[in-house]
Amino acid sequence: xxxxxxxxxxxxxxxxxxxxxxxxxxxxxxxxxxxxxxxxxxxxxxxxxxxxxxxxxxxxxxxxxxxxxxxxxxxxxxxxxxxxxxxxxxxxxxxxxxxxxxxxxxxxxxxxxxxxxxxxxxxxxxxxxxxxxxxxxxxxxxxxxxxxxxxxxxxxxxxxxxxxxxxxxxxxxxxxxxxxxxxxxxxxxxxxxxxxxxxxxxxxxxxxxxxxxxxxxxxxxxxxxxxxxxxxxxxxxxxxxxxxxxxxxxxxxxxxxxxxxxxxxxxxxxxxxxxxxxxxxxxxxxxxxxxxxxxxxxxxxxxxxxxxxxxxxxxxxxxxxxxxxxxxxxxxxxxxxxxxxxxxxxxxxxxxxxxxxxxxxxxxxxxxxxxxxxxxxxxxxxxxxxxxxxxxxxxxxxxxxxxxxxxxxxxxxxxx
Amino acid sequence: xxxxxxxxxxxxxxxxxxxxxxxxxxxxxxxxxxxxxxxxxxxxxxxxxxxxxxxxxxxxxxxxxxxxxxxxxxxxxxxxxxxxxxxxxxxxxxxxxxxxxxxxxxxxxxxxxxxxxxxxxxxxxxxxxxxxxxxxxxxxxxxxxxxxxxxxxxxxxxxxxxxxxxxxxxxxxxxxxxxxxxxxxxxxxxxxxxxxxxxxxxxxxxxxxxxxxxxxxxxxxxxxxx
Numbered sequence: 001x002x003x004x005x006x007x008x009x010x011x012x013x014x015x016x017x018x019x020x021x022x023x024x025x026x027x028x029x030x031x032x033x034x035x036x037x038x039x040x041x042x043x044x045x046x047x048x049x050x051x052x053x054x055x056x057x058x059x060x061x062x063x064x065x066x067x068x069x070x071x072x073x074x075x076x077x078x079x080x081x082x083x084x085x086x087x088x089x090x091x092x093x094x095x096x097x098x099x100x101x102x103x104x105x106x107x108x109x110x111x112x113x114x115x116x117x118x119x120x121x122x123x124x125x126x127x128x129x130x131x132x133x134x135x136x137x138x139x140x141x142x143x144x145x146x147x148x149x150x151x152x153x154x155x156x157x158x159x160x161x162x163x164x165x166x167x168x169x170x171x172x173x174x175x176x177x178x179x180x181x182x183x184x185x186x187x188x189x190x191x192x193x194x195x196x197x198x199x200x201x202x203x204x205x206x207x208x209x210x211x212x213x214x215x216x217x218x219x220x221x222x223x224x225x226x227x228x229x230x231x232x233x234x235x236x237x238x239x240x241x242x243x244x245x246x247x248x249x250x251x252x253x254x255x256x257x258x259x260x261x262x263x264x265x266x267x268x269x270x271x272x273x274x275x276x277x278x279x280x281x282x283x284x285x286x287x288x289x290x291x292x293x294x295x296x297x298x299x300x301x302x303x304x305x306x307x308x309x310x311x312x313x314x315x316x317x318x319x320x321x322x323x324x325x326x327x328x329x330x331x332x333x334x335x336x337x338x339x340x341x342x343x344x345x346x347x348x349x350x351x352x353x354x355x356x357x358x359x360x361x362x363x364x365x366x367x368x369x370x371x372x373x374x375x376x377x378x379x380x381x382x383x384x385x386x387x388x389x390x391x392x393x394x395x396x397x398x399x400x401x402x403x404x405x406x407x408x409x410x411x412x413x414x415x416x
Numbered sequence: 417x418x419x420x421x422x423x424x425x426x427x428x429x430x431x432x433x434x435x436x437x438x439x440x441x442x443x444x445x446x447x448x449x450x451x452x453x454x455x456x457x458x459x460x461x462x463x464x465x466x467x468x469x470x471x472x473x474x475x476x477x478x479x480x481x482x483x484x485x486x487x488x489x490x491x492x493x494x495x496x497x498x499x500x501x502x503x504x505x506x507x508x509x510x511x512x513x514x515x516x517x518x519x520x521x522x523x524x525x526x527x528x529x530x531x532x533x534x535x536x537x538x539x540x541x542x543x544x545x546x547x548x549x550x551x552x553x554x555x556x557x558x559x560x561x562x563x564x565x566x567x568x569x570x571x572x573x574x575x576x577x578x579x580x581x582x583x584x585x586x587x588x589x590x591x592x593x594x595x596x597x598x599x600x601x602x603x604x605x606x607x608x609x610x611x612x613x614x615x616x617x618x619x620x621x622x623x624x625x626x627x628x629x630x631x632x633x634x635x636x637x638x639x640x641x642x
Contacts, residue, residue, distance in 0.1 A: 029423045036424075109422035169569020246571075247564045329424020334564065366426055376496030376566045380428030384492040389422055 023314020068279025122401025149367025
């Protein structure tokens with residue numbers, strides 16, 4: 001077996017392991033809000049997650065993958081020693097995977113994105129040299145970690161306030177929910193499709209004109225809204241439940257909407273987080289195949305498929321249990337809140353994916369939850385936990401970096 | 417695999433249901449005042465004792481719930497209403513049960529006898545005061561709907577209407593109190609002075625029960641007004 005094949009096999013194996021870990025652990029955070037608010041059963045959530053994570057990874061995961069692959073390390077410095085980049089990417093995968101394993105065992109709030117970015121910056125800065133890191137890009141990425149939860153929070157605030165004004169505060173919330181909820185569905189389908197078409201699809205070889213893109217997005221939105229409207233019309237008024245809680249039937253209407261936003265959330269998560277696993281793989285593969293530090297080629301479709309597949313396997317093996325556990329912990333989130341948080345987070349994440357920013361989906365979702373909370377939508381939020389989640393990257397980035405440096409020198413010694 | 421998930425722990429325990437359950441317990445406690453006064457009017461101290469021990473038991477349970485609510489409202493909790501307002505609400509709710517316990521305790525301890533001509537009036541006074549507590553309970557029961565609708569619009573109007581009704585019920589209690597005091601004043605010379613003193617005190621306390629119920633409504637009003 002020649003060196004190149006060995007590198008590709010190693011990278012694929014490590015990448016698959018990482019994707020498996022994302023499917024096992026990370027997906028739960030994207031799906032749990034839907035399970036917790038009982039909009040989806042556990043089984044439905046697993047199916048939705050499998051389909052839309054995969055679709056998100058393949059259709060819209062290309063930009064972030066490119067960033068991870070060639071946006072952080074200045075590969076131009078390595079044209080004489082391409083194997084250094086191979087070792088570095090392999091050690092980054094190992095480091096991030098190990099750190100995530102430790103963190104999930106301990107229950108620490110750790111993001112895959114922060115681990116992998118930390119690991120890549122670590123091996124590049126120490127293993128190769130400070131100049132090898134594209135610090136302006138890294139700065140932009142770190143900036144996006146602060147901006148995205150804020151944006152998601154603002155969008156969630158606006159969405160939930162509109163729900164209050166249009167539906168919940170009115171005399172006939174049920175009739176209004178039946179009328180307006182399909183419009184939110186349209187909004188969800190429209191935005192996600194539009195961003196995906198503009199930013200993602202070129203990696204699968206599809207290109208649409210602007211007018212076509214808008215047309216397609218509107219069509220998708222209308223189809224989703226019509227299907228949703230049909231299911232909403234089938235919801236009957238439950239007098240018994242309404243006596244106990246006047247908004248019981250209204251919430252069931254929002255439950256249908258939350259199925260849509262859960263799909264959007266899974267899609268968004270797949271589009272952003274799969275890159276953490278396959279970005280380094282893509283880097284290794286392109287070097288191993290050409291022997292050059294190639295900056296031009298786009299990400300091969302089989303690598304995106306590998307990442308999407310890994311996530312689905314992780315979901316099928318461990319993810320189900322984690323989703324159930326997290327879902328059981330989130331019981332106070334009703335669909336009218338959950339959808340607002342999910343829609344805001346999904347939109348923000350898909351836009352970030354489109355611009356190639358690797359962000360933390362969990363932090364974005366938490367930002368959106370806070371936004372709903374600021375609109376007086378959530379009975380109680382543990383600010384201490386929120387603070388821990390937002391501060392977690394301060395530890396995770398250096399931890400990933402240190403581990404990556406260690407692995408880098410080990411791999412250098414063994415393979416180099 | 418980790419059992420405690422960070423996303424799940426973002427959501428704190430909602431204080432709404434516990435607050436409603438506490439108020440329900442308090443209302444059940446105050447409700448026993450009715451049978452207690454009937455037993456006392458009939459001179460049946462065995463029955464009165466039973467009612468008194470039920471009041472004590474319910475008051476104890478309400479106390480435990482109050483403590484539980486306080487422990488679950490740490491300062492780091494971010495809520496759509498001020499934490500101080502919620503703590504105040506549970507405090508006022510709890511006072512109702514305390515007062516009911518005080519009333520039955522004092523009357524039992526002194527084996528107080530109600531003057532025959534005042535018994536009917538006493539019973540309806542107590543009933544009216546307890547009605548105020550029930551109205552407060554009903555209003556607190558709208559708290560989950562208030563949280564759901566975001567404290568505005570139609571639901572806020574409903575709650576405001578209920579608070580107005582609570583105020584009306586309390587006003588009725590006041591009227592009965594005035595009448596009862598007037599009648600007791602007329603009887604004063606025929607009764608032992610110490611007994612009269614304590615009868616006035618019991619009248620005051622029964623009025624306090626309705627007062628606290630009204631204050632529960634006022635606290636809810638504060639939650640609305642933001």
